[in-house]
Structure formats: structure tokens, C-alpha cells
Amino acid sequence: MKKVLSVLLALMMLASLSVSAFAADEVTAEGYKKEIVIAMADEFTEPDPMETTAETNQIIQDCTCDLLTDTNLDTMNNEGELLESWEMIDPTHWTFKLKEGVKFHDGTILDTDDVEFTLMERAPQHSTTSSYAAKIKTFNKIDDLNFELELVQGDVDFNYTLAANSLAILSKEAFETMDEAEAVKIGTGPWMYDEIVPGDHVTLVRFDDCTLYDVPHTEKLTFKMIPEASARMIALENGEVDIIMSPSATDYTRLQEDENLELVTEVGRTQNFIGFNLKNADSIVSNVDFRRAVAMGVDKEELIYAAWDGNAVESTNWHCRDSGYYSEIEGIPYDPDAAAELFEQLGCDGLQIKLVTSDADHRTKMATNLQSQLSDYGIDVSIEIMQNSALTELNTSDGTTSGVELTISSWTPGKNADYMYRNPIYSTGGRNYCHVDDKHIDELIDAGAGETDPEKRQEIYTELQKLLVEEMVAMVPVAQPTLTLGTRAGVTGARLHPGLVHQFKTAELYLGQ
């Protein structure tokens, strides 16, 4: 009897678990799902926008905070988010007007004091924002909504600087009345923090007084951390989550074929490239003809299939497509015969060369495919794979002594053209992985940043693009991969951002009444 009872009890427990494990979706009176659950791979670690540059953190912060300017994902233009308008009087002198009546989560109204507090008091104290703050010489408050900035140096793209996620505007009053740990959570976005469970999930609740966006019907937005891609996919198929970030390329077909699911795609702004260490004088990579031969000899289409299952757009140019002042240059077209001839002239048969890259899946696949392609020309590529921070450290260390010859890496710029060059190409740039050190190129970068006439700027950037890829051949641009989200059918307001900080401010799922 005891045994029968215990078996019955166990079965009842299992039954109760199964009921609660997959409870029916809760729906609002208007027929929208009350809670949208988004599965992401990485952990949320930091609510303070100025303490982090990790995309996972910024995606959630983007729901709670707003920027002075941001990319409009419909037009892909830099537009005012908290700003009503702005004017560049000259490259060092700008005036701005804030939108009226914007409320913070603590009920206070946004004014120029909050902007001054964010840009002039907090930003200089944080390493992620100090360089932006250093651009500003003086902040002059005109009234509660208008202010002007005098810059240290002329910057015709300064409006793009204000779109940096770490410069989200926070409430000055909140910092005066609350602990800093709580004050950093007070933004103007359509969502407010409700619960942060480290390593597990972050729940946001709707901010009904938000005036910047149409308040969504969704009442709660939960970001759940599921590191494993296949587990994320199963959670989506089960209905445990409504949106998954970074689905595996092998699941794209399942997402497309299942009528209950959707695959959302957008061309990303990450330029993946094969870089040459131009300062390695002991290596053949310092010879421009060798670099040209590699550029001609590499079939980028094959690399794209190997790395992203074909889900990427081939690049002919270092400059990303949707960044300002992109030119349709030809680059160096694929020509295996010409490449073979040039490699032969250079005596590359039996050449051994070292390639370094990180352990990211697409990079290791690119590396092994490149190894296979170059072996057809008699070049033996040895691959060294390391953790990403190790690769960054190696690529940014002194190029003459680092020993790096080839690298596979990437660069995700902002929308402004200067971002494409200032750090990864300028001779003193912090991410100059190819160790470009050319006075003329530096002059062109400076000229492009300071030029106010759009036509002249276009000429400068076109020259830069041709110089880098066709003449100097500092790198072989390979592709801008497609960004993806997997969603339940009917989800709206989940927007992929080419700069990787995807937007969920107005995420909704209509399920019917």
C-alpha cells in the first residue's frame, strides 16, 4: 500500500510539474502577450551605461535609457533621440535643443542639467567615455532645453559621438537622492528595471509615462541568459522564449520552414578581414606584391560559405556599406591564375607563414578555409588560435616584434566615416591591427574628419578606400555577415542593429483576443 501511495504521489508531482513547465501564454485585454522573453547568449553584468561596452549589457540598457542621438533603424540615419534638433555653427561650435516633457523613471523631467551632469561630470570619470568628454571644451546652458557645446577640435561628425551607448543620459536628481547603484538604472526609456538575477535573467517592466516611443502593449520584457545555441533554439520551439539572439547558422532553415517561427535578418556592420602586419619587415607580408597576390588568390565566396553558411555579404572595400561616404570601389577581384603567377614570381612555393586569429567559430572556419586555399598555391599556413583578448593584445602590440604575419579579425564601426579609420587605420590608432603607418593616410583621415563640404569629403574617403585596399593592400576585406534573430511568428518591434546593439524597445507579440 505504501509503495502504491508513493508511486501515485510521484506521478502527481510530475503531472503538476508538467502543467507549470509549459503554462499557456498570458494575454492582455487587447490580445497581446503580456511578457516577451528574449534569450541571449551572454550574461548581463552591468546596468551603468558608462561602465561597460559589452553588447549584451548595452542591449538591455538601450531599453531603459536613451541617447541624445541614435541610428533610426528605418532610415539608417543618425537622428535625434532625446534631441529635438541641433546645428553645427562651425566644426567646433554646436547648439542643441532637447525634446520637451521627456520623463525619467523617477518622475523628473529631462533638462540640460541632466545632459551637463552626464557629459561633463560623469563621462570624464569613466574610461569608456573619457575620450568623448575630452572632445568638449565648454558646456553652456542656454535654458532648460537648449545648450551649446564648444569643442576642443573641429568635428563635423560630433552628432555621431552622442550616439555612443555609453553616453546614455541619466537623471542628475536620481544621483542626488539615491545610491549610485540605483541611480544608474534611472533612464528615460520605455522600460524600467524590475529584477536582475545574475547569470539567469533580467526583467524589465513597462514605463507608461514614456513619451519618446509608442508604449508597447507588452507589460514585461525578460532577458534570459541561455549560453548554448541549441538550447536557445529548443526554448524558442517550445514557446519558453519568444525571441532568440544569434541562432546557429545550422538552425536557419528550421526557423524559415517552421510556420510558427521567423528568421529576422539584417546585414551587419562588422567588417571581417584578413589583415597583414605591415611592420613585420622579416616577413613576406611586408611585400605589397605578396599582399596583392593573396587578395587576388582568395575566393571570398568560399570563405563566406565556410564561415557563415553563405549568410554574409562579400566586401570589396574596407569601408562598411552603411557607414557614411562608402564608395563602390572594385577592390582587387578574384583572379586565381594571376595570383598563381604572382606567387610563382615571388618564389612562394613552399613558403611557410603564420596566421593568428581568435577562437570564435566563424574565425576558425575562415582560417582553416584560407589555409586550404593558400595551400593550392604551395603556401603552408600555420594557424594559431587564441582567446579574443589575447588576439587583441597581440595585434595591438608593437608590429615590428609581435611576430604576427597574417591575422583574421573584424571591426564594427559606428555610422560615421571617421570611425572606419581613426582607430583601426590611423598610425596612432588604438586598434591598428595591420600597423598602417603612413603620413598621407593620416592626413587624409584628418582632412576627412574636418571637411564640411559633403562632396569634398566623399572625394577624400574614396581616395582613402582605394589607397588602403587597392594600392597599399593593408588588408583583404572579406565580408559583412548577416545578423539574425529567431522569433515566434508575429513578433514585432525586435530590430536588428548593424552595430550589434539590437533594439527591443517596442517588442510585442499579438496572439489574438
Next chain:
Amino acid sequence: MARYIIRRLLLMIPVLICVSFVVFFLMDLAPGDIVSQMAPADATPEQIEMLREEMGLNGSVLQRYGRYLWNLLHGDMGTSLSLKRPVMEVFIERLPATLKLAFASIVIALLISIPLGIAAATHHRTWLDGSSVVLSMISVSMPAFWLGLLLIFAFSYKIKLFPSGGSGSFKYLILPALTLGTEQAGNLTRITRSSMLDVIRQDYLRTARAKGVSEKQVIRKHALKNALIPIITVLGSTLGNAFGGAVAIETVFAWPGIGRLTVAAINSRDMTLATGCIIMFTLMLNLTLLIVDIAYAYVDPRVKARYSK
């Protein structure tokens, strides 16, 4: 006994210092540092240097380790470089999830392995014995992440009985605990079986049977109790490993435990957090082994007699 426990506790101090030394220096030797990950992509060399200074990463490794050890000896494990919070606070926040998973998995492992090991030993060289050997070999050989994915596929995707991942109520615990428990059960079954086989052939059991004690009583009261010592030893180390070694399972099931935290800290080169987690893991493992040693005394009177001398 008390003297023995105090001696063991004191011995842990040099062990922990050695562990902190090895981890700190290995982390320093590994290429890459946290600054390159935390600095914005458009950081200038000056900004990167400022961040390095802010994080206290300037100075030689010996100077940094000296500072770390001094603070550690004063009970301060430092502040996580990536999370900007005290290491102890972060660790304690994740500890309950790890303990929950570790203990639940041990319960499952014991529920599977003890009856199966006993049955295999008492039915030596029968199909039952053979099956238990094959099953335990499979559970030991199968990678935990693979078993986890299979269980998710079966119980979450197909039958829709349990959630595929996350933490919260009891239902979230079942699949990860079952995965880890099944993996641990393999070893425990093998040990239980072989230990029982050793005991079962002893003369005192034959005597008990001759005196008319029922077979159930012989196994439960005489054989199992004497076979427990090797089982407790393996159980102790299994539990100790479960505290910090369930990384794959925590990743597959999105379980917010210490294993994932430690791996994330190592990947992001967060030296203070990684070192702190490993020190705490070592401490927990040592304490578990101490408890195992104490448990011997209660299981085996001969051991107790040795302690009291």
C-alpha cells in the same frame, strides 16, 4: 578528534595560498588581459592605459600578487575587475544555485547507484550484473553536455515535461540534476558493486546466514555498512567536484552557478574573480574531504578508535 579537525583546518591555509599563487601566476602568463576586452573598440592607447591604472593592473606580477595576498590574509578577496563588485559577494550570490544542483545530483546518483550496485553484486555474473556494468560504463563515458542535450530534446522538446533551461522553481532543477546525477551514478555504481563484492564473500556474512539472518538483513545491516567506506570516499570527491566542476551542465542548462562564473572570469581574464572562485572551490573541496574523513569514524569503529588514541 577535535585536534585532528583543527590540524586539518590549519593545513588548508598553505594549500589555499599555494592555489592562489598558482592561479594568479598562470592567469598572468596567459596572453591577453581584461583591459583589451573592457576598453571600447575606439579606445585610444591613453584610454587603455587609464583603464589599466584604474583596475590596479600596473606594476609587476609579484607586486600585484603581494597586494592580493595581503588583502586575502585580511579576509578581502578583492573586487571583480569585470563586474566591479566584491568577489565574495558575487560568489555567495551564485553559491545557492551550485549547492542546489550538487546536492540534488548526489541524491539522484545515490538513488540510482546504491540499489543498482547492490543488485549487481548480489546477482554477480547474471544479466543484471552485466547490464549494470554496461550502464555505468555508458554513463561514465558519455559527455555530460551531450547527455544534457539529449535530455532536453526528450523531456523538453518532445514530451514538453520540463523547461529546457534557466533556474527558479523545482522544475528547472530536474534535468540538470538528472544529467549530473546520471554521470556521477556511473562511478558510484561501479564502486558500490566492487566494494559489495569484496564484502559479500567475507566469512562473517556466511556466519550471519548460517545463524538464520534473512538475506535482506545480511545485505542491509552487515554487508552494506562494511562496504560504505570506499563509497563515501568516492561520494566525497564527487560532491566536491560537483561544487565547481559542472561547467558543461551549467552552460547547457543555463544554470547560474559557480562553474559558469569561473569560466567567464577566466575567459575575460578577470584575475581577482577567477582566483577568488578557485580558492573558494578549493576550500569547499577540502572541507568536503574533511567531512568525509570524519564520516569514516562514524561508519567504521576502527577509524574512530584510531582518532581517539
